[in-house]
Amino acid sequence: MDFNDSPEEAAYREKARAWLAENAAAHRARFGDLKPNTPEHMVAAKDWQATKAAAGYACITWPAAIGGGGGTPIQSVIFGQEEAKAGLGYGYFTIGLGMCVPTVMAFADSETKQRFVSPAVKGEEIWCQLFSEPAGGSDVAALRTRAVRDGDEWVINGQKVWTTGAHYCDYGILLTRTDPDAPKHKGLTMFWIDMKDPAVECRPIHQMSGGREFNEVYFTDLRVKDSQRLGEVGDGWKVALVTLMNERLAVGGSAGPNYREIMKLARQLSGPTGPALKDQAFREKLADWYVQSEGLKFTRFRTMTALSRGQTPGPESSIGKIISANQLQDLANTAVEMEDQYGILVDPDQAPAEAAFQQSLMWAPGLRIAGGTDEILKNIIAERVLGLPGEVRVDKDVPFKDMPTGR
Amino acid sequence: MDFDYSDDQKFLKDEARKFLAAHCDVGVVRGVLDDPGRSFDDKLWKGVTEQGWLGACIPEEHGGLGLGRVELCAIAEELGRAVAPIPFASTVYCLAEGLMAFGSEAQKAAVLPRIAAGELIGCLATSEGPGVVGPATLTCRVEGGKLSGTKIPVTDGDVADAALVLASEGGRPSLFLVDLKGAGVKRETLKSLDPTRGVARIVFDGAAAERVGEAGAGFDLVQAILDRAAVLLAFEQLGGADRCLEMAKDYALGRYAFGRVIAGYQAIKHKLADMYVKNEVARSNVYYGAWALNDDAPELPIAASAARIAASEAFWFASKESIQVHGGMGFTWDVDCHLYYRRSRQLSLVVGAPKVWKERLVGQLEQKNAA
Numbered sequence: 001m002d003f004n005d006s007p008e009e010a011a012y013r014e015k016a017r018a019w020l021a022e023n024a025a026a027h028r029a030r031f032g033d034l035k036p037n038t039p040e041h042m043v044a045a046k047d048w049q050a051t052k053a054a055a056g057y058a059c060i061t062w063p064a065a066i067g068g069g070g071g072t073p074i075q076s077v078i079f080g081q082e083e084a085k086a087g088l089g090y091g092y093f094t095i096g097l098g099m100c101v102p103t104v105m106a107f108a109d110s111e112t113k114q115r116f117v118s119p120a121v122k123g124e125e126i127w128c129q130l131f132s133e134p135a136g137g138s139d140v141a142a143l144r145t146r147a148v149r150d151g152d153e154w155v156i157n158g159q160k161v162w163t164t165g166a167h168y169c170d171y172g173i174l175l176t177r178t179d180p181d182a183p184k185h186k187g188l189t190m191f192w193i194d195m196k197d198p199a200v201e202c203r204p205i206h207q208m209s210g211g212r213e214f215n216e217v218y219f220t221d222l223r224v225k226d227s228q229r230l231g232e233v234g235d236g237w238k239v240a241l242v243t244l245m246n247e248r249l250a251v252g253g254s255a256g257p258n259y260r261e262i263m264k265l266a267r268q269l270s271g272p273t274g275p276a277l278k279d280q281a282f283r284e285k286l287a288d289w290y291v292q293s294e295g296l297k298f299t300r301f302r303t304m305t306a307l308s309r310g311q312t313p314g315p316e317s318s319i320g321k322i323i324s325a326n327q328l329q330d331l332a333n334t335a336v337e338m339e340d341q342y343g344i345l346v347d348p349d350q351a352p353a354e355a356a357f358q359q360s361l362m363w364a365p366g367l368r369i370a371g372g373t374d375e376i377l378k379n380i381i382a383e384r385v386l387g388l389p390g391e392v393r394v395d396k397d398v399p400f401k402d403m404p405t406g407r
Numbered sequence: 408m409d410f411d412y413s414d415d416q417k418f419l420k421d422e423a424r425k426f427l428a429a430h431c432d433v434g435v436v437r438g439v440l441d442d443p444g445r446s447f448d449d450k451l452w453k454g455v456t457e458q459g460w461l462g463a464c465i466p467e468e469h470g471g472l473g474l475g476r477v478e479l480c481a482i483a484e485e486l487g488r489a490v491a492p493i494p495f496a497s498t499v500y501c502l503a504e505g506l507m508a509f510g511s512e513a514q515k516a517a518v519l520p521r522i523a524a525g526e527l528i529g530c531l532a533t534s535e536g537p538g539v540v541g542p543a544t545l546t547c548r549v550e551g552g553k554l555s556g557t558k559i560p561v562t563d564g565d566v567a568d569a570a571l572v573l574a575s576e577g578g579r580p581s582l583f584l585v586d587l588k589g590a591g592v593k594r595e596t597l598k599s600l601d602p603t604r605g606v607a608r609i610v611f612d613g614a615a616a617e618r619v620g621e622a623g624a625g626f627d628l629v630q631a632i633l634d635r636a637a638v639l640l641a642f643e644q645l646g647g648a649d650r651c652l653e654m655a656k657d658y659a660l661g662r663y664a665f666g667r668v669i670a671g672y673q674a675i676k677h678k679l680a681d682m683y684v685k686n687e688v689a690r691s692n693v694y695y696g697a698w699a700l701n702d703d704a705p706e707l708p709i710a711a712s713a714a715r716i717a718a719s720e721a722f723w724f725a726s727k728e729s730i731q732v733h734g735g736m737g738f739t740w741d742v743d744c745h746l747y748y749r750r751s752r753q754l755s756l757v758v759g760a761p762k763v764w765k766e767r768l769v770g771q772l773e774q775k776n777a778a
Contacts, residue, residue, distance in 0.1 A: 286772070294691070295692050298410060379680075
């Protein structure tokens with residue numbers, strides 16, 4: 001139980017800090033302050049990823065031979081902390097390097113790995129994950145995108161949805177149905193695909209938050225080679241589970257304002273009985289948020305400790321998003337109500353904190369759904385951590401094509 | 408960085424669990440619960456003494472084992488899991504830890520060896536009535552080394568041999584060590600929400616009192632002692648919360664309704680998942696607290712507050728929802744759920760309610776983030 005750095009860790013931190021001080025400043029000098037989700041922002045992100053990769057700070061726990069840093073999980077945590085302190089961090093690579101590329105590494109032939117891993121680490125190519133569909137969200141295995149074999153190729157038709165970054169990604173891993181006569185989990189097969197193929201069309205989704213960060217992706221007679229298959233035909237679900245397992249290890253920070261930001265706001269505002277920060281009900285909420293945030297932070301560290309001791313962290317890290325998404329919604333709404341009548345204003349030029357609370361309020365509902373709804377995550381905890389029985393299943397042994405679909 | 412018990416600490420914790428399984432089964436707890444004449448189990452107290460737990464952190468020169476605080480946390484977690492009916496927290500977390508932090512060499516030499524040997528039960532006496540005790544409401548007084556006034560409730564005050572007492576002397580709040588077996592001490596055992604732990608009213612009428620620590624620093628000293636105790640109590644709360652989740656899970660897996668086990672229904676699964684989430688948030692916070700305690704880190708006030716808030720919430724939630732999962736059986740005297748429900752209240756109140764700790768936490772955050 002030691003929350004201090006060991007001498008080796010302190011040395012690593014010192015080195016990382018020095019490196020960041022020099023390189024982050026140089027990076028900022030070159031690119032300045034850019035608006036996210038713009039082409040310029042992407043250029044800057046790729047530059048930073050390449051800079052990190054050259055110094056062994058990208059994919060720190062991966063072997064150096066494939067472009068990683070050859071380091072330990074704890075080093076990865078340390079660098080992440082220092083990078084966050086330096087105020088740098090681009091989200092474009094998280095899904096690719098956290099989920100897709102590890103899946104490629106686990107299932108592709110050596111030639112494919114040779115071709116793709118290193119460019120992904122350097123940020124030259126970005127990957128997306130094509131799993132969810134209109135008819136398969138929480139129930140991903142109900143997906144309908146069809147892949148039909150044609151000699152040495154497969155022909156793919158169908159639609160994915162909620163694909164993060166599909167519009168800027170170069171490659172993706174795609175889960176398809178290859179055997180509709182088999183029960184739903186057994187008729188799936190995974191491929192990697194070229195997102196720039198003309199048979200792939202991305203359409204941004206207009207979200208309730210106003211943004212367009214996610215996409216619908218349509219496949220019309222997309223032809224892929226059998227060598228692009230990841231895992232055996234019919235084993236797509238097993239491959240997908242490896243992808244999702246890696247999702248849990250991808251250490252994600254929480255999106256949006258936290259207890260510090262709302263404290264800052266509360267310092268500035270008046271409440272019904274005096275300064276908002278002195279309002280007792282608010283203070284109790286603040287304490288709860290702090291305890292939850294710290295709890296999550298240290299839970300992530302415990303996961304890393306398990307990793308560094310050679311244990312495999314299980315699905316217990318599913319608790320993270322349940323807490324952070326719900327906290328964001330509660331915290332944002334508390335802030336908006338604290339602004340009283342003024343809270344309705346959403347223009348960053350007018351609303352406090354550049355409208356971060358209003359934006360988070362509108363973003364939080366999506367966060368509670370994306371990457372596993374609150375309810376599905378609770379099922380995962382109940383079944384995979386606590387060992388409780390699965391849901392009563394009416395779809396398990398039925399051929400996929402005979403399953404009721406509601407439309 | 409290392410965010411878990413070490414292998415040695417895990418071994419100690421396993422041994423503690425085995426010992427308590429053998430010597431503190433639920434029959435021992437119920438023995439105290441059902442006997443109004445007893446508020447702790449004497450035999451278990453002797454056993455715990457033989458294990459060396461009372462002196463786990465007491466230096467070897469004073470008859471203890473000189474172990475670290477994380478080892479004590481591991482023991483505390485197991486005591487909480489077993490709802491152990493002994494005055495361990497009052498004696499070890501409050502009196503022993505308090506004297507080790509602030510006592511004079513003479514006070515340490517007089518008291519610590521007796522604690523380690525199981526010859527002395529301790530307690531901490533601050534409360535004087537309903538509501539939060541503060542400088543304006545403190546009525547116990549010391550004049551010429553003699554203490555007068557009433558403390559109520561004093562956890563384990565019915566059986567304790569010595570107390571740390573908060574009282575004012577010359578108008579300044581200070582902390583005093585009082586021999587409860589001496590003259591001028593009258594006490595009365597009171598009824599508690601949790602009869603497996605004793606509480607008393609203690610009336611002092613000219614009892615000999617010896618100051619501990621600096622004069623006038625009473626509230627600061629008490630707060631520092633409470634910070635330390637809060638971390639250790641949080642481990643007891645975590646142990647209890649984990650046990651509630653286990654009991655609820657086991658029951659749900661064996662109970663059939665509508666043709667299948669109730670553990671298969673989402674309403675139950677999600678309830679148990681909610682317990683798990685709260686317990687993990689608590690575990691992470693109390694581990695951080697253990698580190699801060701062990702290292703005597705400047706973060707201790709914040710870490711202790713967070714540990715206490717998280718562990719109080721987890722144990723309360725798990726203990727009440729465990730009854731719910733057990734259904735009607737959970738509401739009976741014979742099923743053990745209420746032992747945990749009672750203990751969760753005892754542990755949440757004993758060193759100040761969560762509300763008080765939330766205020767302490769936010770106050771600390773205000774100082775830390777004062778911009």
